[in-house]
Amino acid sequence: MDIFIQQTVNAISLGGVYALLALGLAIVFSIVRLINFAHGEIMTVGGYGVFAAITFGMGIPGAIAIGIAFSIMAAVAMERVAFRPMQGASIVSLLITSFAVSEILKVLFQNGISARPKPIPMPLQLSGTWEVGGYTVGVIATISIVITFVALIGLTLFLRRTTTGIAMRAAAEDFAMVRHLGLRAGRVVAAAFALSGLLAGVAAIIWTANRGSVDPLMGFFPVLKAFIATVLGGLGSLSGAVAGGFIVGAIEVFSQAFLPDTLAPYRDAIVLTAVILILLVRPDGLIPPVKTDRS
Amino acid sequence: MSLLEIEALHVRYGPVHALKGVDLSVDAGTISTVLGANGAGKTTLLMAVAGARRWASGDIRFEGQSLAKMAPEDIVQAGIGLCPEGRRVFTALTVAENLQLAGAIQRDAGRAKRLTDEMYGRFPILAERAGQRAGLLSGGEQQMLAVARALMATPRLLLMDEPSLGLAPQMVDTVFSVIKTLREEGITVLLVEQNVPRSLAIADHALVLATGSTAASGPPSSLEGGELVRAAYLTA
Numbered sequence: 009m010d011i012f013i014q015q016t017v018n019a020i021s022l023g024g025v026y027a028l029l030a031l032g033l034a035i036v037f038s039i040v041r042l043i044n045f046a047h048g049e050i051m052t053v054g055g056y057g058v059f060a061a062i063t064f065g066m067g068i069p070g071a072i073a074i075g076i077a078f079s080i081m082a083a084v085a086m087e088r089v090a091f092r093p094m095q096g097a098s099i100v101s102l103l104i105t106s107f108a109v110s111e112i113l114k115v116l117f118q119n120g121i122s123a124r125p126k127p128i129p130m131p132l133q134l135s136g137t138w139e140v141g142g143y144t145v146g147v148i149a150t151i152s153i154v155i156t157f158v159a160l161i162g163l164t165l166f167l168r169r170t171t172t173g174i175a176m177r178a179a180a181e182d183f184a185m186v187r188h189l190g191l192r193a194g195r196v197v198a199a200a201f202a203l204s205g206l207l208a209g210v211a212a213i214i215w216t217a218n219r220g221s222v223d224p225l226m227g228f229f230p231v232l233k234a235f236i237a238t239v240l241g242g243l244g245s246l247s248g249a250v251a252g253g254f255i256v257g258a259i260e261v262f263s264q265a266f267l268p269d270t271l272a273p274y275r276d277a278i279v280l281t282a283v284i285l286i287l288l289v290r291p292d293g294l295i296p297p298v299k300t301d302r303s
Numbered sequence: 304m305s306l307l308e309i310e311a312l313h314v315r316y317g318p319v320h321a322l323k324g325v326d327l328s329v330d331a332g333t334i335s336t337v338l339g340a341n342g343a344g345k346t347t348l349l350m351a352v353a354g355a356r357r358w359a360s361g362d363i364r365f366e367g368q369s370l371a372k373m374a375p376e377d378i379v380q381a382g383i384g385l386c387p388e389g390r391r392v393f394t395a396l397t398v399a400e401n402l403q404l405a406g407a408i409q410r411d412a413g414r415a416k417r418l419t420d421e422m423y424g425r426f427p428i429l430a431e432r433a434g435q436r437a438g439l440l441s442g443g444e445q446q447m448l449a450v451a452r453a454l455m456a457t458p459r460l461l462l463m464d465e466p467s468l469g470l471a472p473q474m475v476d477t478v479f480s481v482i483k484t485l486r487e488e489g490i491t492v493l494l495v496e497q498n499v500p501r502s503l504a505i506a507d508h509a510l511v512l513a514t515g516s517t518a519a520s521g522p523p524s525s526l527e528g529g530e531l532v533r534a535a536y537l538t539a
Contacts, residue, residue: 190379190408
């Protein structure tokens with residue numbers, strides 16, 4: 009039972025990271041119709057931000073602030089430099105552009121910083137375990153869960169209470185109509201990227217705290233999982249992205265914990281098979297988005 | 304000078320020549336209606352004014368200023384509101400959120416609030432449904448919301464595309480009386496409609512399009528029951 013509780017905490021913690029990344033992908037996709045393959049690098053930039061802040065002795069709060077700020081700046085800069093000039097391009101051209109951005113950034117990290125992982129010394133009290141309700145669980149895993157849920161609640165409030173948030177929800181449904189109400193298209197898009205960067209920054213902090221290091225490929229694999237989560241949840245659907253993130257995280261953790269060792273190499277294959285089975289039953293994803301398509 | 308002047312407007316979609324040199328002057332404080340069969344170019348004309356369609360040649364001027372290089376959001380800022388075909392309310396947003404979003408163009412938050420109250424006074428059903436998702440409203444209620452949403456920008460010219468389409472007869476009456484009220488308040492209306500008799504009954508000027516060209520243009524009295532209107536609908 010103890011193991012099961014611990015693994016559930018791990019599953020929610022990992023799923024939370026996937027959910028945050030999947031949300032960033034979904035927000036940008038729902039508004040710009042861009043599948044941003046460079047989203048992982050936004051997360052990596054956040055990781056290097058955490059590394060820099062810790063290295064310069066800024067402490068944990070400083071590391072959190074710098075990590076998130078780096079990710080937001082990376083996302084906004086990416087939109088300005090790479091995607092805004094491609095306005096009106098087909099979904100395939102945008103996808104290829106994002107691949108290029110991703111590759112360029114990875115090479116820059118490898119040559120400009122280091123191809124090897126940079127260790128991030130974490131305070132000892134974070135790496136241990138503590139007792140919650142009689143069960144022993146990891147400190148970082150529990151903090152991750154709290155941070156994830158604070159981020160999700162904050163995002164929900166932002167999307168419901170602020171005009172920019174409402175504009176983003178409206179733009180996901182009918183972007184052209186938002187412009188016909190006099191709202192600047194560029195601002196809505198920039199806000200979407202900034203928000204996706206913020207969520208990737210939160211994910212980067214949780215990820216680096218769990219792993220204690222940052223490397224040029226740090227963002228690649230979690231974002232790959234987040235892509236699966238967005239497709240599973242329904243591409244462009246925000247609640248779907250969250251649900252998909254937690255499901256992918258849960259399948260991954262539980263298959264690792266409870267499958268016999270001989271099946272361990274097939275873990276990703278098992279996750280993907282489960283996803284394919286769900287998509288066979290629900291081809292538009294678990295929670296498809298509201299979208300009125302107009303020429 | 305007219306409020307809106309459309310001059311020799313040509314619009315092409317690839318090989319399709321949707322508008323072939325259309326002229327129209329809309330005077331301030333009037334209702335102008337654009338009639339014609341499906342595919343005659345009515346919506347194209349309206350969406351060109353709204354900034355959603357680029358034109359190949361000719362010009363559209365609002366208060367003397369060319370709209371040629373203006374983005375849709377700039378055109379709204381300039382004073383032209385759009386109540387589009389199919390209403391296009393944001394179905395996932397509540398009625399209140401639809402209006403709040405439309406009010407964002409007002410720099411003064413107090414003014415946006417006053418306008419919202421004014422809309423609830425004008426369309427009491429929207430006040431009743433304020434917290435409901437717009438997707439749950441009936442077609443007529445959605446049309447009221449689309450009009451209210453466009454009015455939140457306090458436009459001087461309101462573009463309306465088929466506002467009575469698919470509505471119950473009683474709702475059609477309401478829509479046409481709303482349009483007349485707007486004119487009384489000094490808002491100029493450019494109206495695309497399939498309900499020819501009702502539109503001609505309230506309009507000050509009518510433009511009849513047939514496959515992208517002007518078939519007739521003038522005050523309704525010169526057109527009603529006329530050969531040109533019939534011709535426009537039969538040649539489509």
